Amino acid sequence: MKIKKFKAASMQEAAIQIKKELGKDAVILNSKQIQKRKWFGLSKKSAVEVIAVMDQDFSEQRKPDPKIDTVPKKSLEASSSAPRVQEQEQRVHETVQVVRNEMSDYQSMLPEPLRKAEQLLQDAGIKDSIKTSVMSRLLRDSISAGDLTEENVVRKLQDVLCEALPPKDRWQEAISSQYIVLFGSTGAGKTTTLAKLAASSMLDKHKKIAFITTDTYRIAAVEQLKTYAELLQAPMEVCYTKEEFLQAKETFSEYDHVFIDTAGRNFKEQQYIEELKETIPFENSIQSFLVLSATSKYEDMKDIVKRFSSVPVNQFIFTKADETASLGSVFHILAESKIGAGFITNGQNVPEDIQSVSPQDFVRMLMK
Ligand SMILES: Nc1nc2c(ncn2[C@@H]2O[C@H](COP(=O)(O)OP(=O)(O)O)[C@@H](O)[C@H]2O)c(=O)[nH]1
Ligand SMILES: [Mg+2]
Known part of the structure; x- marks a missing residue:
């Protein structure tokens, strides 16, 4: 598995870099706006910082929890072909699991509101399999909606958990x-x-x-x-x-x-x-x-x-x-x-x- 941080002037540029270095199946784990310093720090320019992951070893057979993982997820290739979306869905889910298992700094890679969400799930005693599903759904939805505030993420977390309960x-x-x-x-x-x-x-x-x-x-x-x-x-x-x-x-x-x-x-x-x-x-x-x-x-x-x-x-x-x-x-x-x-x-x-x-x-x- 490869995980890498990219800095670019725009999301489009970052996507091109990610595709070039990690391939078209890479998945965006996190993105945020940053200020890039130029001219020895005298001027600032806004840019994006993106963390992307690529893992070729994900098992194709494993399916995400159907109750929780139902909404299509964002990926680099999501808009170009429908079957790819499903593959990517599976991969986001698997990625969060692999990253959690293998990266000691998984927590620090997550944006603060998502870290808070993960902590809430942890404190509530939610099983790892459900936690992974919920986190991958939150990652995808928050990033694609561009509304990564703590309030929005916690509200989204509550909605996702409610969906898993009887009607x-x-x-x-x-x-x-x-x-x-x-x-x-x-x-x-x-x-x-x-x-x-x-x-x-x-x-x-x-x-x-x-x-x-x-x-x-x-x-x-x-x-x-x-x-x-x-x-x-x-x-x-x-x-x-x-x-x-x-x-x-x-x-x-x-x-x-x-x-x-x-x-x-x-x-x-x-x-x-x-x-x-x-x-x-x-x-x-x-x-x-x-x-x-x-x-x-x-x-x-x-x-x-x-x-x-x-x-x-x-x-x-x-x-x-x-x-x-x-x-x-x-x-x-x-x-x-x-x-x-x-x-x-x-x-x-x-x-x-x-x-x-x-x-x-x-x-x-x-x-x-
Ligand atoms: N702390 C706490 N104790 C409770 C609660 N409900 C019942 N209990 C206690 O649990 C014990 C067993 O309750 P009981 O109604 O006799 O259980 P039963 O054998 O199922 O009828 C009693 O000491 C109750 O006071 C509760 O919501 N909180
Ligand atoms: Mg009784």
């Missing part, structure tokens, strides 16, 4: 059904979150609410929900079987919202998922949320999502955002699924520590 209409589905069920692994925060949702429906929206719990494995779990029900002066039914559940559903048929808590068993027990499906007849009047702790490892979250794939999930709820330094794993789970996030919780206080989020809100949280 907006899968998010922000407020509590809309009569029956709301939360499920997920032990200690994820289901009962606490259910109490937050129920309390805000009652206190902010003046809804008539009731509780059902099918979490009958631990006495403490029943007591925990009972405490919230008593505080809110709302009725609660404890159900051990599907028949009891259907009966309780009938009892509360006049209520606006019935909040259903489920057993907190180890998610690895397939039996728990089978029992859940057996007890609760998932249908349109039931709005279901899979509760995941934002503090969990990405692999564990992925495993839970896979195990619950046979249960209809309307949205995710991510809990304990206050206990993690980065939401990168949450981003990856959302980007890989077609399900949006309904709520994010950020503390133990009931009912205040919960918020609904849009993809934009989430990306802003991710970048903090």
Whole structure:
């Protein structure tokens, strides 16, 4: 791989030099306006400084991430032939990867706003493969648009990350059904979150609410929900079987919202998922949320999502955002699924520590 800095009076001149020295497949990594000193520094002339890269060894087979790398990229030959554009697209993507891996001064080669963008991705815990895709897209778009300010680059970064998430209409589905069920692994925060949702429906929206719990494995779990029900002066039914559940559903048929808590068993027990499906007849009047702790490892979250794939999930709820330094794993789970996030919780206080989020809100949280 060859990487070289060129100085020329104009972009056109620089392009000619680059083509001559590195060949027509070279890719522009960065360009900026500079002041060139002449006559022993007595006069200044504006010029451009361009960093270009050429690597013949890029594998032709590797394709860029289709979700992120969709917009044609700028290259020296981009305007002359369409197939070249695709080849160049692949190369920009590969180039950033190679440059990052091999050049110790990769960071210093990047213009300041792009360095900031890369740092934000790093701090957010974004995977290298996605980071590379996003950076190559930012490089290309910022350079071709000629608007390399920090504000523009950060805004562009947020847009690119939003595009990788499920579409907006899968998010922000407020509590809309009569029956709301939360499920997920032990200690994820289901009962606490259910109490937050129920309390805000009652206190902010003046809804008539009731509780059902099918979490009958631990006495403490029943007591925990009972405490919230008593505080809110709302009725609660404890159900051990599907028949009891259907009966309780009938009892509360006049209520606006019935909040259903489920057993907190180890998610690895397939039996728990089978029992859940057996007890609760998932249908349109039931709005279901899979509760995941934002503090969990990405692999564990992925495993839970896979195990619950046979249960209809309307949205995710991510809990304990206050206990993690980065939401990168949450981003990856959302980007890989077609399900949006309904709520994010950020503390133990009931009912205040919960918020609904849009993809934009989430990306802003991710970048903090
Ligand atoms: N820091 C923090 N703790 C939370 C949050 N949500 C729940 N918790 C705590 O997590 C623990 C388990 O919560 P619980 O609702 O009993 O989980 P469940 O087993 O899924 O029902 C409790 O100590 C909660 O107070 C949150 O958003 N932030
Ligand atoms: Mg519980």
